[in-house]
Amino acid sequence: MRGRTQPATEAMHDAPCYLNGEFLRVSAARVSVLDRGFIFGDGVYEVVPVYARRLFRFDEHMARLARSLARLRIANPAGRDEWLARCRALVQAEPADDQVVYLQITRGVAPREHVMPEGQTPTVFMMTNPMRPPTAEQRRQGVACTTARDFRWERGDIKSTSLLGNILARQMSADHGAVETIMFRDGHLTEAAASNVWIVHEGALLG
Structure with a gap:
């Protein structure tokens, strides 16, 4: 079994991240309280492991991300090469050789209503953290x-x-x-x- 959890009491790592077109640190990232990901959990995520600074099975992870987005009727906000460039930039910004890149796409900001709004701009968030292998x-x-x-x-x-x-x-x-x-x-x-x-x-x- 390969765990993916971290102790809740562990000090927060100020990870490099990407939010809606900007690379920054998680401590500086801000999302609207009306984002449907915050209000409803209306979004999807994907996790790409990184071993020796190389993304593991990147295309398979992107295919699964695309399927999840399609089933929630959220347009994929980036193409394969754009996702790859963002992931590589984050990996470069994190010193650890083995990492975990997290991608999250929500439906975006809208008034609180259960019906899916049309024409919203998705919120795109990405970050990477050092991998925590079993002891x-x-x-x-x-x-x-x-x-x-x-x-x-x-x-x-x-x-x-x-x-x-x-x-x-x-x-x-x-x-x-x-x-x-x-x-x-x-x-x-x-x-x-x-x-x-x-x-x-x-x-x-x-x-």
Whole structure:
């Protein structure tokens, strides 16, 4: 299992970021309180790992981002090469060799109304942070996990910024002194609250 969480008490890293056409630091980034991502969680995100300063499976991540946007009827605000240039600029601004680039696109700023507004300019936010791999002890000993029914919504094909279900599931493990909650639905393992799950069975890697 590859974790993607950081302790809530960890000092905030003033990460390099990109917001609506400007490169800056997260401490200087500002978004309207009427942004539909803030009001409704009306947006999608994508995460691109970076190993040795190289973006991992960039095109596959961009394809998934495009699918999520299309299913929410949000026009993709950039082409593949523009996304790539922005990601590379952020990676260059972060000293760590291994990083995690986060991209988020919301429907943009509009009056609070559930119906999707037309013609809004999407809000585009990106940032990168140093990757936090498992410790040597965690790799050697493993980590404690809890299990739970996957009670999240059924549109797993949309990588939505609304992650309340994941938060509740992850808190379940924290409340029991564990690292993660592995979720099941209809007898099938779906995923963990904030991690990918991989299984080694008879020498073969399944995931």
